[in-house]
Amino acid sequence: RPNPPPPLPRRPGGGARAGRAGGAPPPDGSALAYDKLLLATGSVPRKLPMPGLGGRCVYLRTFNDALAIRAHLSAGNRIAIVGGGFIGLELAAAARRLGAAVTIIEAQPRILMRGVPAEIAEVIHQAHEAEGVKILCGEGIAAIADDGAEVRIALAGGHDIVADLAVIGIGAVPVTGLAAEAGLTVDNGVAVDAELRTSDPDIFAAGDCCSFPLALYGGRRVRLEAWRNAQEQGALAARNMLGAGEAHAAVPWFWSDQYGLTLQIAGLSDEGRSIVRRDLGDGAFILFHLAEDGRLVAASGIGAGNAVARDIRLAEMLIAKQARPAPEALGSQTIKLKSLLAA
Template sequence: MAHFVIIGAGECGARAAFALREKGFAGEITLVGAEPLHPYERPPLSKAGSADAADPKFIATLEKYTESGIRLLTGLEARDFDTTSRTVTLSDGTTLSYDKLLLATGASARSLPGASENSPHIRSLRTHHDAAALRDAMKPGRHIAIIGGGFIGLELAATARLLGAGVTVVEGLERVLKRGVPEEIAHLLTERHRAEGVDVRCGVSIAALTEEGGKAVIRLSTGEIIEADLALVGIGARPNVEIAERAGLTIENGIAVDTYLQTSAPDVFAAGDCCSFPLPIYDGLRVRLESWRNAQEQGTLAAANMLGLDEAVSAVPWFWSDQYDMTLQIAGLADGAVLHLRRDLGPGAFILFHLDAAGRLIAASGIGPGNTIARDIRLAEMLIAARAHPDPAALTASDVKLKSLLAA
């Protein structure tokens, strides 16, 4: 009987395991996770909606894994795998033989060079354990310093303010959300954070981050010192590729795979945050995406291709962020855009459409309260997938429905 092994029990790995069963695979499935908890959703870790949640939002119950015939091994790391003998060695010395192997190892938080390590007052956010420690510090009268003005940092800033903690955000670049978010939207979010009482500082570098006297102490390049009950380092993530490197796989901003998520080794696949892949819709541009939906979609796609169904990557990149009552959604990749058009959708809600030199819609970025932008971003995503060249005037006209452009 064939044995498929999945390394990484996060969103991607868990979805792949269930998708294998849904697609009719009757062999053995072993899902290996380093965390002691069974697979859970990670987006809620930084979002205010689950600020008081003691337990993570599990992807499925333990009974569901048993019923589906999925052997779930938690609290164990996969140390090595050998592509010749087709074996995986675990941290407890166990050896697993595989017929097909999926690497869904995810990503880890980047550390700040020179920062004190193993301090309870200096944290990052990747796991439920990290989130629980952060929530303990997010109380009235406490002060949280967030290093990095990216999505995780700003979401945590919003969560901390809603829970009553004081917040300072320090961003080394000239503005927050520099990567992938238009300046117009970043400015709106910055002003909203400031209105909520967040001290947002951009264009400031950090000389040192230490723990002193039960506090996190941040020394800025300007000479100023910021003290906080807890400092969160949110300066991005790095793909977990170490096990793939040791096995001799090709690494290129993550574990390099083709459009079928196949690595450079036979019968070894990779998916989710840990891999880079070519996007046909952007002429084969190789990208690595850190997003919940990409992890879901690639888990299912990897399962299909482990079964030999030869399904290529076709999805349009999509990302969302919730901050206060505002939702930001981005579809596509705006790199290479030369024309940026705005469509207003109501008070505080708008979408920016990004077109390339040929007039093709390659991305759309929207922000607004609640779900005000969701429908139009979804339609924009469909236009991007269709490689549409919509009339610019129609994109900006609020009375012209995007659905009609899709039909055209």
């Protein structure tokens, strides 16, 4: 909007009255009263803070974004992707399947630095290179020039990448403007408690926009950008707005399909202090992440099709139970995870 919205009117009890979605008041200037309010404002792509970005430098978030990018994914077109996370890699896989030439530029030492073990990231890296994707890790961007016909990306190392389209996928930022206007606590998103209640007890938040404590990890505050988390939190917030008083207890879960490979992660893999590997055959494997006290805190798996799906689901249940399975049992191909769950 060209002008910021007016301050939110306050309730007698101190909470803010909200207007329509996005913070804009109804056309007649009145306020909408509420007993309970849910903020589900989501997130937006993190912008690349550089001059020179034009119409051929785009972000992927909405359906219309996808349609616009899809028009460039064809044989003969050159696609540069800034960022080696899930968005960038999944887009690279789709672009290669449609015949486009793809270069990924990642500033970090490897792809998938956030939340994916190096051993699994290497499998993904090799799969992309086998499909013809050029991956440049540890490369900063010195400048970008979009002249309307092509994009020229000058790398800090001295090389140039020329592309017909540059897609920027360097993360997402929670939408917290309305919460901040209302005086709510913001901490890497709208800060909520275990029941998804904000610093105003009548206002809740759910999904990409909120950070919340996870009891499974000692109350560590996290913000998750995944469809299942948004779905689960939306339902939990609705129940708690009706008085259920339920704490968030779901185990984080992520997945990604790239070429014929499926990556799945249950839990927070950066919590583990030791890793046990279980090989499933045909190149599929799972890494079990154990805390110092022996608790299973995460499981990361990769394989063709649904090769890891069943065991990741069982691992998710073990994590929820705060189980302490024997490392040798986790690594054994002959001991079924279901038997560990029963124990």
